[in-house]
Each structure stands twice: as structure tokens, then as C-alpha cells.
Amino acid sequence: MNSAAPKPRTDRPLLEVRDLNGWYGESHVLHGVSLDLYEGETITLVGRNGAGKTTTLRAIMGLLSRREGTIKISGRDMIKVPVHKTAHAGIGYVPEERGIFATLSVEENLMLPPKVAEGGISVEEIYHLFPNLAERRNSPGTKLSGGEQQMLALARILRTGARIILLDEPTEGLAPVIVQRIGDVLLELKKKGMTLLLVEQNFRFARKVADRFFLMEDGHMLENFPTADLDSKMARLRQVVGV
Ligand SMILES: Nc1ncnc2c1ncn2[C@@H]1O[C@H](COP(=O)(O)OP(=O)(O)OP(=O)(O)O)[C@@H](O)[C@H]1O
Numbered sequence: 001m002n003s004a005a006p007k008p009r010t011d012r013p014l015l016e017v018r019d020l021n022g023w024y025g026e027s028h029v030l031h032g033v034s035l036d037l038y039e040g041e042t043i044t045l046v047g048r049n050g051a052g053k054t055t056t057l058r059a060i061m062g063l064l065s066r067r068e069g070t071i072k073i074s075g076r077d078m079i080k081v082p083v084h085k086t087a088h089a090g091i092g093y094v095p096e097e098r099g100i101f102a103t104l105s106v107e108e109n110l111m112l113p114p115k116v117a118e119g120g121i122s123v124e125e126i127y128h129l130f131p132n133l134a135e136r137r138n139s140p141g142t143k144l145s146g147g148e149q150q151m152l153a154l155a156r157i158l159r160t161g162a163r164i165i166l167l168d169e170p171t172e173g174l175a176p177v178i179v180q181r182i183g184d185v186l187l188e189l190k191k192k193g194m195t196l197l198l199v200e201q202n203f204r205f206a207r208k209v210a211d212r213f214f215l216m217e218d219g220h221m222l223e224n225f226p227t228a229d230l231d232s233k234m235a236r237l238r239q240v241v242g243v
């Protein structure tokens with residue numbers, strides 16, 4: 001036996017997804033997806049375009065017209081919980097399109113979603129974490145760069161009290177210096193004990209923040225492995241993801 005192999009965990013995952021199936025109308029997109037995410041852990045979903053990464057996040061949040069399977073947060077079954085109640089379980093979603101309201105200021109965008117779970121990060125802490133948002137607190141959403149919009153979308157979810165945050169391609173289309181800044185923020189959130197589920201195609205970025213990689217293909221979860229194994233898995237990833 002490889003002595004470096006991590007011991008299997010015996011504690012309960014914060015988020016457990018078992019045999020999740022998801023549909024868009026008649027179209028069956030997710031086929032028995034399973035994943036587990038432990039408190040304080042960061043995992044990254046990878047897979048080629050159309051593999052079902054975004055759909056997995058949407059299914060966890062209850063945003064599909066139909067889903068079946070098991071989704072548990074701290075052991076509580078979420079599958080029958082309606083979408084507007086999902087956030088109360090301390091889970092938040094930052095979609096790829098970010099959803100910043102153009103006519104509202106940074107601060108208005110920040111204050112928009114209600115605080116629904118215990119222990120949300122205060123506005124003061126958010127401005128400390130994202131100094132550029134503090135500087136721009138009165139600017140309208142339209143004036144923000146892509147990176148600032150991404151940070152605002154993340155900050156807004158942090159304020160709700162979410163302890164599990166789902167982030168869909170947070171670095172997409174951003175300049176390297178901004179990608180670095182987002183990486184630093186995610187590492188700070190990890191230090192605060194946040195639990196993160198990323199979808200990320202930038203492996204160089206993902207390897208700095210993720211503890212494990214989950215590989216998806218055609219709506220199926222193929223395997224997961226610790227980030228320490230990334231180099232030895234690279235040929236397999238190239239084959240599946242096409243990078
Ligand atoms: N709103 C929708 N209605 C119908 N089918 C959809 C819809 N959104 C996505 N799909 C289909 O579901 C499958 C999974 O798409 P999904 O967006 O989850 O992939 P992804 O892994 O996030 O890909 P990408 O890397 O391009 O973001 C694809 O076949 C896609 O065409």
C-alpha cells in the first residue's frame with residue numbers, strides 16, 4: 001500500500017450528492033452524479049464543454065425543472081426544498097454570468113440578497129477583503145470591470161451567510177493579475193473555513209485553491225482525485241477535457 005495515500009475520511013461531508021439526475025425539459029443531462037464536499041474543503045469540477053458542470057451546480061441549487069437523487073447539507077435532505085429556501089441552508093451560487101444589476105451601485109448590489117443564514121460576512125469585512133469594491137461602492141454596476149463584477153458577485157453571496165459557495169468559472173475572461181487576486185481571495189475564504197465548489201477550466205489557477213478534482217464527462221462523474229495527483233493525472237485529463 002502506498003503510505004502517502006490519504007486515509008479515507010470517516011466524518012460526514014457537509015454537502016453530499018448521490019445519484020443525481022437532472023433534466024432540461026425532456027432532455028436528460030445529468031446521469032447519476034455523485035460528489036462529496038467536506039467542511040473547509042475546496043473541490044473543482046472539470047470536464048469539456050457541455051459535460052454538465054454548470055448543470056450540476058444548478059441542480060444542487062434547485063434551479064432545474066426536474067432533478068432526482070439525494071442532496072444533503074449537514075445530513076439534511078434538500079431534494080424537496082424549494083429553490084427560494086435553498087439559501088437558508090447556508091449555500092450560495094455565483095453563476096458564470098455573475099448577474100450584477102447595471103443600474104444599481106456596488107453597495108446596492110451587495111445589499112440586495114437578504115442575509116438568510118447565520119454568520120454572514122459583514123459589509124466591513126467584505127470591503128476589507130475586496131478593497132476595490134470599497135473604493136467603488138457608489139459606482140453603478142455598468143462601470144465595473146469583469147474582475148470587479150466577479151468579486152462583487154462573490155461578495156454578495158458571502159453577505160447572505162453562505163458557508164458553501166458554488167462558483168462557476170470565476171476566472172473566465174479575466175486578465176492574469178485579476179485571476180491572481182481572485183485566487184488570493186479564495187485562499188482567504190478557505191482560511192476562514194469556507195467550503196467551495198468551483199467549476200474551473202484554468203488548471204493552474206485551480207491547483208492553487210482546490211483540494212480535489214472531480215472529472216465529468218457527458219453528464220457522468222468519472223472519478224475524483226487529490227490535487228497532489230494532478231500531474232500524474234494530466235494525460236487522462238487531456239484525454240477527457242481536451243486541454
Ligand atoms: N437551458 C438549457 N436547456 C437545454 N439544454 C441545456 C441548457 N443548458 C445546457 N444544456 C445542455 O446540457 C448539457 C450540459 O451543459 P452544461 O452547461 O451543464 O455544461 P458545462 O459542463 O457547464 O459546459 P461549459 O464548459 O460549456 O460551460 C449540454 O448538452 C447543454 O447543451
Ligand SMILES: [Mg+2]
Nearest residue numbers: 053054055168
Ligand atoms: Mg458551464
